[in-house]
Amino acid sequence: MRTSNTEAATTGPEVATDTAALRRNVAAGAIGVFVHWFDWAAYAYLAGTVADVFFPDEDGTTGLLAVFGVFAVSFGIRPVGALVFGPLGDRIGRKRTLSLVIFMMSGATLAIGLLPGYGSIGIAAPLLLVVLRLIQGFAAGGEFGSAASFLAESAPRHRRGFGVSWLEVGSLLGFLAGSFVFLLLSTGLTDDQLVSWGWRIPFLVAAPLGVIGYVIRNKIEDTPEYRALEANDTVPRSPVRELLRTNKRQVLQAAGLMAAMHVPFYMVLTYLVTYETDHLDHSADSAALLSTVISLLGLVLVPVFGMLSDRVGRKPVFVGATAALLVLSTPAFWLMRTGLAGTWIAGLLLGTILAAILGTYAVWSAEVFPTRTRQSGLSIAYNITAALFAGTVPYLMTVLISATGSTLLPGPYMMLFAVGGLVAALSLKETAGSVLLRPEDVSEAPAERG
Numbered sequence: 019m020r021t022s023n024t025e026a027a028t029t030g031p032e033v034a035t036d037t038a039a040l041r042r043n044v045a046a047g048a049i050g051v052f053v054h055w056f057d058w059a060a061y062a063y064l065a066g067t068v069a070d071v072f073f074p075d076e077d078g079t080t081g082l083l084a085v086f087g088v089f090a091v092s093f094g095i096r097p098v099g100a101l102v103f104g105p106l107g108d109r110i111g112r113k114r115t116l117s118l119v120i121f122m123m124s125g126a127t128l129a130i131g132l133l134p135g136y137g138s139i140g141i142a143a144p145l146l147l148v149v150l151r152l153i154q155g156f157a158a159g160g161e162f163g164s165a166a167s168f169l170a171e172s173a174p175r176h177r178r179g180f181g182v183s184w185l186e187v188g189s190l191l192g193f194l195a196g197s198f199v200f201l202l203l204s205t206g207l208t209d210d211q212l213v214s215w216g217w218r219i220p221f222l223v224a225a226p227l228g229v230i231g232y233v234i235r236n237k238i239e240d241t242p243e244y245r246a247l248e249a250n251d252t253v254p255r256s257p258v259r260e261l262l263r264t265n266k267r268q269v270l271q272a273a274g275l276m277a278a279m280h281v282p283f284y285m286v287l288t289y290l291v292t293y294e295t296d297h298l299d300h301s302a303d304s305a306a307l308l309s310t311v312i313s314l315l316g317l318v319l320v321p322v323f324g325m326l327s328d329r330v331g332r333k334p335v336f337v338g339a340t341a342a343l344l345v346l347s348t349p350a351f352w353l354m355r356t357g358l359a360g361t362w363i364a365g366l367l368l369g370t371i372l373a374a375i376l377g378t379y380a381v382w383s384a385e386v387f388p389t390r391t392r393q394s395g396l397s398i399a400y401n402i403t404a405a406l407f408a409g410t411v412p413y414l415m416t417v418l419i420s421a422t423g424s425t426l427l428p429g430p431y432m433m434l435f436a437v438g439g440l441v442a443a444l445s446l447k448e449t450a451g452s453v454l455l456r457p458e459d460v461s462e463a464p465a466e467r468g
Contacts, residue, residue: 040173044181046238047169048188049231050120050161053224055189057127057154059196060220062288064203067217071135072144088148092155093409096401099159101258104397107160108257108390111248112168113240115160115393117232122157124228126150131221162380163397170384170392171241175451176328182381183324190316193287196220197310243389243455250460254390261391261398271442272383272399278340278439279379280408282372282432286312289412289428290365297425298354298361308362312369319370323377331450332382337443339374344436346371348429355425375439385449389459407435 069085107115130150136143165185173181199220207216247253254260294305327335350364387395418427
């Protein structure tokens with residue numbers, strides 16, 4: 019019996035291919051990142067209002083810095099969440115961690131929406147805000163690894179790139195939804211109404227979305243690969259120790275792919291708005307419109323590039339995208355200085371390159387890890403690179419441009435990470451269409467692995 023289980027497992031578990039099952043799995047995997055990015059965008063756009071509510075005794079700049087400090091703290095704790103939820107998913111399954119992280123994120127988001135301001139409870143208000151943002155960041159540290167592992171293991175292997183690409187579609191949709199809600203609030207409410215109660219609306223809206231996500235995730239089955247580990251009694255007891263002993267190379271390779279995604283993502287979709295207004299003298303409305311159009315372009319192109327990677331391979335798409343980023347980053351920022359039309363052409367060009375990276379990096383990263391340590395590897399690589407390179411983009415660009423006076427610096431900075439992505443990609447084998455469950459995943463000696 020044990021032999022037959024192993025043979026069946028290593029030939030590739032059967033994955034449901036009917037349209038309804040695929041849609042359910044995609045929804046279960048993507049809704050958590052949607053909720054996370056919706057909350058992220060709402061908090062970022064409402065930073066000034068949140069500062070008035072929770073830090074009213076500070077002057078405008080100090081209060082805003084305090085709000086972004088709280089934001090940074092929630093970002094910094096993500097690697098801790100990754101170290102908890104990554105191994106947990108390898109030990110108890112993708113489904114359970116998917117349900118747990120969205121429950122924690124939506125619960126903390128609801129609590130922020132109901133939190134009294136400084137005027138009601140004094141210093142307890144900002145302290146509680148910090149605690150709730152820490153809970154959100156801790157849970158977010160487990161979201162990507164859980165969702166990417168689930169989507170990769172749930173999709174048919176010849177459509178895996180397309181299936182996993184919807185993870186990033188969810189993040190772009192969440193970002194756009196948060197921006198849209200902020201637009202409605204800022205145009206439909208007075209400043210007093212926004213400070214009094216309007217700022218709470220996005221956080222209260224995110225809570226039922228989280229409940230819906232929890233219900234969807236709680237009803238799905240775990241992935242065929244993880245169930246094969248259970249059937250063969252080879253679920254790892256110490257996934258991180260096993261990861262560091264046998265898959266250090268894969269962690270570094272995945273980190274290279276992910277860093278090459280994080281930096282252009284935050285450069286193009288977040289910092290570019292500030293860059294346009296501060297250094298190109300474009301209006302805030304024009305900058306916000308370009309950011310929205312780039313996000314809409316990504317919604318269309320990310321699954322297209324995911325599908326393309328299923329047909330021609332992960333390596334040609336990702337290498338082509340990072341090579342383009344290496345060659346075109348600095349010329350793109352030079353083009354932006356020629357005027358509004360140049361800014362739009364450059365922004366859309368960088369958005370297209372970013373979409374190609376987003377469509378391939380997650381599925382390729384998932385495929386390089388064995389099933390036994392996949393969620394641990396994805397979670398750790400993603401969140402450590404995010405903490406080091408993603409949230410620091412706006413701050414570093416502001417400091418470096420101020421120190422040097424050169425507005426071209428974002429280009430060389432992205433080139434640096436494009437080189438890292440290329441090195442990682444060229445060191446990897448092609449994995450499109452590969453079987454995710456390997457013979458070593460269901461070996462006879464799990465105890466020896468830790």
